[in-house]
Amino acid sequence: MSKGLLIILSGPSGVGKGTVCTALRPKMPELVYSVSATTRSPREGEENGVNYFFKSREQFAAMIEADQLLEYAEYVGNYYGTPRDFVERTLESGRDIILEIEVQGALKVKEKFPEGIFVFLLPPSMDELKDRIRGRGTEHPDVINHRMSVAEDEIGLIRHYDYAVVNDEIDLACKRIESIIIAEHCKVR
Numbered sequence: 595m596s597k598g599l600l601i602i603l604s605g606p607s608g609v610g611k612g613t614v615c616t617a618l619r620p621k622m623p624e625l626v627y628s629v630s631a632t633t634r635s636p637r638e639g640e641e642n643g644v645n646y647f648f649k650s651r652e653q654f655a656a657m658i659e660a661d662q663l664l665e666y667a668e669y670v671g672n673y674y675g676t677p678r679d680f681v682e683r684t685l686e687s688g689r690d691i692i693l694e695i696e697v698q699g700a701l702k703v704k705e706k707f708p709e710g711i712f713v714f715l716l717p718p719s720m721d722e723l724k725d726r727i728r729g730r731g732t733e734h735p736d737v738i739n740h741r742m743s744v745a746e747d748e749i750g751l752i753r754h755y756d757y758a759v760v761n762d763e764i765d766l767a768c769k770r771i772e773s774i775i776i777a778e779h780c781k782v783r
């Protein structure tokens with residue numbers, strides 16, 4: 595049996611990665627979604643094991659020490675990482691898996707899995723990005739400013755990705771990602 599595809603979806607905070615993944619689920623029910631570990635506090639409505647595995651800094655450090663993370667990064671004051679076992683088992687079973695992660699982590703995945711499919715989600719404009727992250731209403735204004743300043747650097751690393759997808763309209767962005775995955779399955783390897 596051939597291995598599944600590893601799809602990495604990155605892009606600046608607030609561009610709509612989570613929204614696009616949620617919209618993609620009913621369209622691509624066979625696609626598996628990786629749940630990350632983080633030291634960030636849960637937002638209202640977020641559930642442990644569903645949105646993230648919420649960890650203390652000590653617990654996260656223990657996961658690093660035990661080599662349980664495929665990649666991890668510190669992002670705007672918190673740690674985020676991808677549990678390794680789940681990703682590896684999913685790929686071995688022939689299923690495709692998508693990681694929704696920030697850019698430093700994506701570049702670490704690329705070192706280990708250069709055959710991964712690296713997709714960068716772009717906002718229609720930087721003003722729209724700021725409106726989206728503000729409009730979500732989940733972060734303190736200082737954190738929004740910090741995330742926006744990181745966003746410029748993140749977009750500067752787009753050359754390391756295989757595909758750039760503009761998230762102008764959610765349905766269109768989903769279709770573009772769906773088309774990329776279908777095309778990657780048709781690729782002669």
Ligand SMILES: Nc1ncnc2c1ncn2[C@@H]1O[C@H](COP(=O)(O)OP(=O)(O)OP(=O)(O)O)[C@@H](O)[C@H]1O
Nearest residue numbers: 606607608609610611612613726730761762763764
């Ligand atoms: N195409 C779109 N048009 C308008 N609003 C959008 C679009 N996509 C997402 N949004 C809105 O933008 C906000 C941020 O989206 P979302 O939380 O999915 O971003 P994210 O990239 O996952 O952010 P983070 O990296 O911080 O987790 C949400 O309020 C969402 O409803």
Ligand SMILES: Nc1nc2c(ncn2[C@@H]2O[C@H](COP(=O)(O)O)[C@@H](O)[C@H]2O)c(=O)[nH]1
Nearest residue numbers: 607630631666667674675676694695696699
């Ligand atoms: N390197 C990783 N980045 C991750 C992971 N899981 C999520 N993220 C990214 O962190 C930022 C902030 O997320 P938020 O939920 O606090 O808004 C965002 O870009 C996520 O995509 C991970 O496992 N590794």
